[in-house]
Structures are given as structure tokens and as C-alpha cells.
Amino acid sequence: MKKIWITSALVVVLATVALVFWNTKQSLQIIDSAQLSQWMTDEKDMVIVDLREPELFEEGRVPYAINISFAEINEKYRSIPTDKKVVFVCHTGRMGVESGNLLLENGYKDVANLDGGMAKWTGQVES
Structure with missing residues (x-):
């Protein structure tokens, strides 16, 4: 009887720990152009990472964005500060989802992706 009680208690503790871990896992925020424009006005500690090829980045980009191409993100993501909001x-938008999940899996807490990417960006374009 005592073994059953101890086993049951252990199962409850493990289930609680798993539930807490599951609920605290960060998720990728999917934002639109209006939200990113608002953040650009309000947020001071934000990094916008353009994942496109350098040639396309030079032709036109979201203001203040830095360029780390998708082909390089696995090697260079550690150069992105962990204490700032990161927007891909x-x-x-598809490469941003994959890159955002990479950061979340590696301890970043505040990560977002622009839904539709540059194809749907309605804000100012810098070149």
C-alpha cells in the first residue's frame, strides 16, 4: 500500500513539473506591419533581423534592420542580444518562423516574426 501511495505521489509531482514547464515555454509572436510599426515607435531595446539575401536587403528593408541571411542564422544567431526583443x-514570413523558433529553443525570451515578411510590409522602406 505504501509503495502505491509513493508511486502515485511521484506521478503527481512529475506531472506538475511537466505542466509548469510546458506552460512557461515561450512561443513565437506573429505580428503584422501595424504592430511592428508601433513597436518601432515605442520600443527602444529591439533588434530587427532581415533574413533575406544581402542584395535584397540593400535594395530595401525595414528601417533599422540588420542583415543576417537565413543561410547564416545558425552560425550567427549568438550575435543577437538575448536581452532585447528580436523581430525577424x-x-x-516562413524563414522568420524557423529562425524565431531557433532562438526560442536557445534561451531567447521575446521573439517575433513579421507575418507575410517584406511582401506584406506596409511601413517605410529604407535602402
Whole structure:
């Protein structure tokens, strides 16, 4: 009887720990152009990372963005500060999702992706 009680208690503790871990896991924020424009006005500690190829980045980008191409993100993501909000921008948003999840899996807490990427960006373009 005592073994059953101890086993049951252990199962409850492990389930509670798993539930807490599951609920505290960060998730990627998907934002639109209006939200990014607002953050650019309000947020001071934000890094916008353009994942497109350098040639496309030079042709036109979201203001204040830095360029780390998708091909390089696995090697260079550690250069992105962990204590700032990070927003990914790419062609249509798909590479940003993958890159955002990479950062979240590596301890970053505040990560977002521009839904639709540059194809749907309605704000100012810098070149």
C-alpha cells in the first residue's frame, strides 16, 4: 500500500513539473506591419533581423534592420542580444518562423516574426 501511495505521489509531482514547464515555454509572436510599426515607435531595446539575401536587403528593408541571411542564422544567431526583443523579417514570413523558433529553443525570451515578411510590409522602406 505504501509503495502505491509513493508511486502515485511521484506521478503527481512529475506531472506538475511537466505542466509548469510546458506552460512557461515561450512561443513565437506573429505580428503584422501595424504592430511592428508601433513597436518601432515605442520600443527602444529591439533588434530587427532581415533574413533575406544581402542584395535584397540593400535594395530595401525595414528601417533599422540588420542583415543576417537565413543561410547564416545558425552560425550567427549568438550575435543577437538575448536581452532585447528580436523581430525577424524575411520574404514572406516562413524563414522568420524557423529562425524565431531557433532562438526560442536557445534561451531567447521575446521573439517575433513579421507575418507575410517584406511582401506584406506596409511601413517605410529604407535602402
